[in-house]
Amino acid sequence: MTAAAPRQLSMTQVLLCGAAIVTLSMGIRHGFGLWLAPITMERGWTRETFAFALAIQNIAWGVAGPFTGMLADRYGAYKVLVVGSLLYAAGLVLMALATSGLAFTGSAGLLLGMAQSGTTYAVVYGVISRNIAPERRSWAMGVAAAAGSFGQFLMVPVESWLIGAWGWQNALFILGCAALAIVPLAWGLREPERNGAASGFQQSVSSALREALSYPSFRWLMLGYFVCGFQVVFIGVHMPSYLKDHGLGPEVATVALALIGLFNVFGTYTAGVLGQRMAKRHILAGIYFARSITIVIFLLVPLSPISVYVFSSVMGFLWLSTVPPTNAVVAQIFGVQYMSMLGGLVFFSHQIGSFLGVWLGGLLYDRTGSYDVVWWISVALGVMAGLANLPVRETPIARGAALPA
Secondary structure, eight states, rough: OOSSSSOOOHHHHHHHHHHHHHHHHHHHTGGGGGHHHHHHHHTTHHHHHHHHHHHHHHHHHHHHHHHHHHHHHHHHHHHHHHHHHHHHHHHHHHHHHHSSSHHHHIIIIIIIIHHHHTHHHHHHHHHHHHHHHHHHHHHHHHHHHHHHHHHHHHHHHHHHHHHHOOOOHHHHHHHHHTTTTTTHHHHGOOOOOGGGGGHHHHOOHHHHHHHHHHHHHHHHHHHHHHHHHHHHHHHHHHHHHHHHHHOOOOOHHHHHHHHHHHHHHHHHHHHHHHTTOOOOOHHHHHHHHHHHHHHHHHHHSSSOOOHEEEEHHHHHHSTTHHHHHHHHHHHHHSTTTTTTHHHHHHHHHHHHHHHHHHHHHHHHHHHSSOOOOHHHHHHHHHHHHHHHTOOOSSSSOOOOOOOOO
């Protein structure tokens, strides 16, 4: 057990296990919009009740993210992933059993949000950053993000089939069992104990937080990620109901969500590769501008299955392609010692946006009978995010003397 100093996990092992974990975790959550109609109809709830629970899920994920990231940085990603897997399974089971809006918010919202904070990108990217060389880090993050995207493509038709064949409650029970598969996969990300003295520059947690939050480029990244969360969660949750309101069948929504997941595979991988070759701030600005243009075209052309599929394919390519360059910039600026914590912190802003996107979608629909206002808010926010990423500086931060640990 006492090996020579800092040993790293193999790149193949990290990518295989990390990609499989993200595939399961992101894949399961991507299909939650398919439960909106059957749950609200059977329970007699409004869409706002369902949307508020998922809004709480996103904000709980964001609030817990910096803390789970800090725990992963300090005590190891493996332990955080195991706990997250158990919470994920419990949350899905209790989501199926909830008979009141409060219980549904506690399970589908609070519990699943905390579970996702410990089983998704921030924790996995911390392991990638510590075990893969900087010159391949953006590419590796793109591979992990592409795996999560493949999970979305794979799981949406599976979840749709489970709901149709077994009922929405049993489908959630089955997914709860699937979430437990993260436990054995987490073993592959079990890092050797790190010797603090051998790690080079050491920083306290509080110092790392102060440094990041006072750095303008980090705040610009947080603003951009806020918009990312608003857009993707609004579309992911409310798209099936939006299409149903316009007379399109549930099969169109299923194909649309699957296409988002499929093209997300190519988009996230492409963003990771491009991050090795060009300024990441330009990649991020281009993604946000392109999203706004895509939404405007979608709203202006006549709605049909073909227009939905084209929109879903293009938006899918842009969907989570912000993830690899954003996290790679964070690691590039601040180093990898607190990568999971800082990744969780910037993701917190993403989840504030997610909360507002999913909640306002339900609230404004109930108030106006339409999603139009939220679509146009998404367009304006995309332009804002594109402009916000342009001034980001990607060079490593200049530090003085090392702080005492």
